[in-house]
Amino acid sequence: MLLRGGRLVDPAAGIDALLDVRLRAGLVREIGPHLAPEPGEETLDAAGAVVAPGFVDMHVHLRDPGFPDKETLATGSRAAARGGFTAVACMPNTEPALDSVEILAGLLRRARDPEVACRIYPIAAMTRGRRGGETLDYAGLAAAGAVAFSDDGSPVADDAIMRAVALRARSTGRRLIAHAEDEDPMVRRDLTLARETATAWHIAHVSTAVSAAAVAEARRTGVDVTCEVTPHHLVFTSELVRERGGGAKVNPPLRGEDDARALRDSVRRGEVDAFATDHAPHTAREKALPFERAAMGFTGLEVAVGAYAYALPDLPLARFVAMLSANPARILGVPGGTLTVGSPADVTVFADRPWTVRSEAFASKGRSTPFDGMRLPRAVVATxxxxxxxxxAEGPVSA
Ligand SMILES: [Zn+2]
Known part of the structure; x- marks a missing residue:
């Protein structure tokens, strides 16, 4: 395939120029101005669009195994492709949890089905059954394909167990992902353990000014820690709960405007590493319950590119691309994140073309997103x- 006429933005390679990209046999084969199509080569007109390394969403709940009413690998990966993601890392809060080599192998076998539209990287549990009591064979799990370890929404409460997890998982080189619910105290505890055990850590969905500042300070003083944000914490506040009740329920919860603004400033200052989604699909019935019993989380894959551009319209394009490609790929230690010759032929093409979110048209089974009905400034053209x-995408490339 030949991608013609686009603006190639590859921050890891320091490239931002009008360049064509030739893909062959699953790899980037050639980059240059005005490449001529070869016989039999498919061409994609990218004039007016940005050609970027494939986007990687490092925080997705795919619900496999165990919850096919919420999402499947086919629907979740199709949602990812529509959202411009060529790869997703999936959280282990499945049934059973992703806590053994056999369960990871089963997931990765299903991920090879031709129906699955993107690469799937499993995040394995930190403890047996995500129950916070028993450590696991981290080296074995990493060898089986785990790109990180997390107990997801049930973070390890016992400090001694958490320390044991850190010390045993350290040699894998894979990060521990803190998916804190009671955010500020848990982030503080994990940053202390990251420092004491010299283990690589990642803080998922940072949502408060206090946590963002704590991560930045830890990093300044030598802790190997990275962090991500979600689009909903940058754009919405707890006001939305008053308007929409259970439909606005998410963890960590939506905060005040001061926190949302502080997070956007943290991104601008380069203190946040990755744009994730925390894609958390549920059935419509589970989201429609009264607030106390409503399911937590939003579907995010299909709005992310537009939503992040909406949240941070002034963010330089190279930064925007890096937050979605090179940075998450580096954090997870997975291929991609660049389009230099010889790299995987994973490409996201997008354009500054406004569109309106219509959740009923999502590929995901999850339809609950606070961005529904909003006009967003940036759209995915091709994945x-x-x-x-x-x-x-249907229609012309640019507006
Ligand atoms: Zn999550």
């Missing part, structure tokens, strides 16, 4: 995984 076109 290419290992050289195959997995999504192509």
């Amino acid at each position: 290419i995984v290992a050289g195959s076109l997995r999504y192509r």
